[in-house]
Amino acid sequence: MSCDSSAPPLLAALVRHYDELVDLLRRRFGADRGFARDVVHDVCVSLLAEPPRQPVAAPVAYLRRATVNLAIDRHRVETARGAWVESAGELPEPADEAPGHDRHIDAGRELDRLSEAIALLPPRCQQVFVLHKIHEMPQAEVAIRLGISRKAVEKHIRLGMMACRTALDRPAAAPPR
Template identity: 55%
Template structure:
């Protein structure tokens, strides 16, 4: 390849007509930042090529190269965007889970309740667990245990009083 010193090189033409090439790409693709990136890419390509093509009209060739580079880049960006999955922004929500201190306190209270129920007399404990823990109606508890409804109510009052006392809760009427 012969170098004619009277003909300007593509790289020197690009430097002289940089703004014009950017405007050429911007007019077709609408974004000045995109256009600058394309012209910079063309410049890098020219710097990296060992055999630079000779052109009768270097500016026209640079416009064509820039346009082709812009089309390639635009298509590549569109394909990449098609693969991206839009995810909605996560809302700024406060966790409804109890704090560790609350979890510890609840576990401590549960242990105290289990201890209080365990200290009840056997029949009182049975009535209390069936009604309060297993949610069995008082009438059915009375039927299953073979005792009167009034006795079930008495066992429940005693059980609640023992649990409150064990947890240091104030008693009713105090």
């Protein structure tokens, strides 16, 4: 690296002591030359981007401290990243999110019990329940469509929900009531 006389004193010191700073990092951290050079280059970029606000009395000592501090930060980040990667390698395989065959069978049985419970409801109750719960029609709209009060709609929905809960609570092998 070369430096002209108009360079700020800190950057001129960095250029003059570049190899010394690289060797310092290699000795202190047992790092390869590439890591040490990257750190020294980053210190240089940092000084160019944001030079110290006050003159530095001991530029070489300042540069040594800056490169060591940055190397420590880098080392911590890389160590943490390595630990994360190692721990991620020990994670169990994700469970298959697709339901298994047994769950499909159970779900089919539950659906059969619900369908049977709805089919056993009185006709008006069944009609209100299906319009509201299956077709997602608002209660007020069900009341208008069927010409009944909102209270009657609420009552039929409540009866339908109770029938469904009862159907799901009884064992699958039990015959319907």
